[in-house]
Amino acid sequence: MEKYKIVIDTLGSDKGPEEILKGAKRILEENSRANLVLVGDEELINSFNFPRERVEIIDAKETVTNYDNPVEAFYKKPNVSIFKAIERASKEDSAGIITAGNSGALMVASLRYLLDDKRTRPCMAAILPNMQHTFTCLVDTGASIDVGPLQLVEFAHLGSDFMKKLYKIESPRVGLLSNGAEPTKGNKLVKEAHKLLAEEKEINFVGNIEGNKTLSGLCDVLVCDGFAGNQVLKNSEGMAVNLITEMVKFSKKTGNASIMELVGYLMKTYDFESLGAGILLGAKKLVLKCRGSSGAEAIYNASKILINIAENKTLYE
Amino acid sequence: MEKYKIVIDTLGSDKGPEEILKGAKRILEENSRANLVLVGDEELINSFNFPRERVEIIDAKETVTNYDNPVEAFYKKPNVSIFKAIERASKEDSAGIITAGNSGALMVASLRYLLDDKRTRPCMAAILPNMQHTFTCLVDTGASIDVGPLQLVEFAHLGSDFMKKLYKIESPRVGLLSNGAEPTKGNKLVKEAHKLLAEEKEINFVGNIEGNKTLSGLCDVLVCDGFAGNQVLKNSEGMAVNLITEMVKFSKKTGNASIMELVGYLMKTYDFESLGAGILLGAKKLVLKCRGSSGAEAIYNASKILINIAENKTLYE
Numbered sequence: 263m264e265k266y267k268i269v270i271d272t273l274g275s276d277k278g279p280e281e282i283l284k285g286a287k288r289i290l291e292e293n294s295r296a297n298l299v300l301v302g303d304e305e306l307i308n309s310f311n312f313p314r315e316r317v318e319i320i321d322a323k324e325t326v327t328n329y330d331n332p333v334e335a336f337y338k339k340p341n342v343s344i345f346k347a348i349e350r351a352s353k354e355d356s357a358g359i360i361t362a363g364n365s366g367a368l369m370v371a372s373l374r375y376l377l378d379d380k381r382t383r384p385c386m387a388a389i390l391p392n393m394q395h396t397f398t399c400l401v402d403t404g405a406s407i408d409v410g411p412l413q414l415v416e417f418a419h420l421g422s423d424f425m426k427k428l429y430k431i432e433s434p435r436v437g438l439l440s441n442g443a444e445p446t447k448g449n450k451l452v453k454e455a456h457k458l459l460a461e462e463k464e465i466n467f468v469g470n471i472e473g474n475k476t477l478s479g480l481c482d483v484l485v486c487d488g489f490a491g492n493q494v495l496k497n498s499e500g501m502a503v504n505l506i507t508e509m510v511k512f513s514k515k516t517g518n519a520s521i522m523e524l525v526g527y528l529m530k531t532y533d534f535e536s537l538g539a540g541i542l543l544g545a546k547k548l549v550l551k552c553r554g555s556s557g558a559e560a561i562y563n564a565s566k567i568l569i570n571i572a573e574n575k576t577l578y579e
Numbered sequence: 580m581e582k583y584k585i586v587i588d589t590l591g592s593d594k595g596p597e598e599i600l601k602g603a604k605r606i607l608e609e610n611s612r613a614n615l616v617l618v619g620d621e622e623l624i625n626s627f628n629f630p631r632e633r634v635e636i637i638d639a640k641e642t643v644t645n646y647d648n649p650v651e652a653f654y655k656k657p658n659v660s661i662f663k664a665i666e667r668a669s670k671e672d673s674a675g676i677i678t679a680g681n682s683g684a685l686m687v688a689s690l691r692y693l694l695d696d697k698r699t700r701p702c703m704a705a706i707l708p709n710m711q712h713t714f715t716c717l718v719d720t721g722a723s724i725d726v727g728p729l730q731l732v733e734f735a736h737l738g739s740d741f742m743k744k745l746y747k748i749e750s751p752r753v754g755l756l757s758n759g760a761e762p763t764k765g766n767k768l769v770k771e772a773h774k775l776l777a778e779e780k781e782i783n784f785v786g787n788i789e790g791n792k793t794l795s796g797l798c799d800v801l802v803c804d805g806f807a808g809n810q811v812l813k814n815s816e817g818m819a820v821n822l823i824t825e826m827v828k829f830s831k832k833t834g835n836a837s838i839m840e841l842v843g844y845l846m847k848t849y850d851f852e853s854l855g856a857g858i859l860l861g862a863k864k865l866v867l868k869c870r871g872s873s874g875a876e877a878i879y880n881a882s883k884i885l886i887n888i889a890e891n892k893t894l895y896e
Binding site: 441446448449450452472473478489490498507509513518520521523527528531 | 724759821848
């Protein structure tokens with residue numbers, strides 16, 4: 263049975279390295295096929311007494327914060343865990359990397375170490391549950407904030423290829439996020455991208471998708487710049503959290519405990535937390551970006567996603 | 580008792596002019612203080628037998644579609660109902676106008692007939708219910724798609740003034756929609772606007788607001804360009820509709836009828852439909868933009884909002 267060597271950046275989570283290391287421990291306990299490379303504070307990592315034969319340790323104690331310029335950091339800080347981790351992941355024996363660190367730093371190091379020669383720039387995808395009970399691949403979710411129309415076309419290709427391979431969709435429907443369904447609607451960027459996508463022969467372009475249809479299942483791939491994608495992702499999650507909070511309050515207020523059953527069902531169906539990991543498309547290795555607020559559970563879930571994708575032999579051939 | 584003359588553009592709804600005219604009939608029946616100016620197909624309007632002393636009719640049968648260029652239409656189509664309606668609303672005796680017509684056309688005509696001399700460009704606001712059970716003014720919701728940082732500062736002023744006057748908030752908290760809470764987060768537009776807003780003395784700027792906090796009640800005014808605002812508005816509504824649809828299905832499947840009580844409560848609390856009317860800020864008269872899908876009910880609700888705001892003497896003095 264094949265073994266998967268997964269690189270984990272143990273720094274970068276708001277919850278601290280201990281939480282990430284707890285997640286790493288659980289991965290080793292529950293998945294005998296996973297071996298790990300743990301990047302971070304060696305002393306702290308050693309204190310967890312991981313089995314030596316399954317764990318490699320790389321000492322790197324620096325981080326890139328949200329206030330750093332990631333490009334500057336790449337050249338000036340030699341010992342940043344996310345950079346070291348991505349460099350290590352580029353080696354042949356690794357299946358991929360999991361990090362909850364800074365998105366900008368992730369992009370800079372991925373461009374340096376993991377760029378697929380056929381692609382100009384990777385993008386960050388989220389796989390979101392939709393109303394048809396299938397999945398929609400949202401690209402980009404925040405890795406590329408200021409982009410041009412050609413990059414949106416690139417995102418469409420990356421998302422389309424991913425959905426073909428992962429979900430065996432023959433001709434994924436690609437939609438473009440806009441403020442109206444008509445081709446004349448959109449900001450300058452979207453209007454130009456619309457024209458280019460309509461002419462793109464390898465893309466099954468289904469036109470503009472409005473904000474209220476993002477998770478309707480009208481398309482398999484939803485293309486937008488990273489600023490807009492970040493809004494879609496966070497706004498959908500925020501609304502779900504808001505409504506579920508209201509349901510719990512209503513259940514308590516009215517003493518109707520059966521509503522908690524509904525809450526459980528909705529949280530399982532629309533599990534944004536476990537699906538919250540972003541997947542970098544257009545890189546040579548699997549890169550899973552967990553949220554900054556990730557704890558042990560999120561890291562463990564990310565390892566499951568990573569192994570699932572890695573097992574899909576056709577995906578990164 | 581004061582009478583309010585409300586101009587209604589009877590064309591522009593996807594549901595046809597008959598629906599708008601039914602709404603007009605209800606306004607007259609249920610609000611003795613409202614008189615109307617109905618703009619549209621005179622023959623059709625006459626077939627409704629409105630009381631002559633309360634209704635003025637302007638014959639204008641043309642419309643601006645989503646495929647027209649609104650500026651071209653303004654100069655080439657002399658008989659467009661939304662243009663005629665806004666021109667009529669600019670007269671002293673009118674309290675404002677209600678339309679479900681084209682947003683671009685509305686902006687063009689408002690710039691021509693209703694521009695407040697103190698402001699550079701109006702913006703479209705939506706008043707949304709938030710988790711604190713107060714309201715958040717979202718500006719812009721789609722009237723100005725491609726804008727510069729100075730326009731976002733202008734939107735902040737318009738939204739802030741509106742919330743001061745309508746809700747008597749002394750110093751409304753103004754947030755800027757971004758992809759991260761730190762001042763360094765955002766696209767080029769947002770980063771520049773952040774700097775300007777931080778220096779703006781008359782604005783109580785509370786910094787960046789992320790997509791999952793849009794309706795959290797952390798700010799009274801949420802500023803963004805029209806493309807992003809349209810996403811927030813439609814995405815929030817779309818998620819609410821999706822989750823409520825799931826609740827109804829769950830209620831049927833499990834035979835748990837009490838869940839419908841919860842659905843009723845949520846729909847009342849987060850009534851996006853009745854709050855769906857956009858309000859043009861920075862214009863000399865009240866301009867309410869209903870959705871393209873508006874029927875009789877939406878037009879009637881808009882008239883109530885318009886009269887409520889008009890009664891607030893301090894608002895448009």
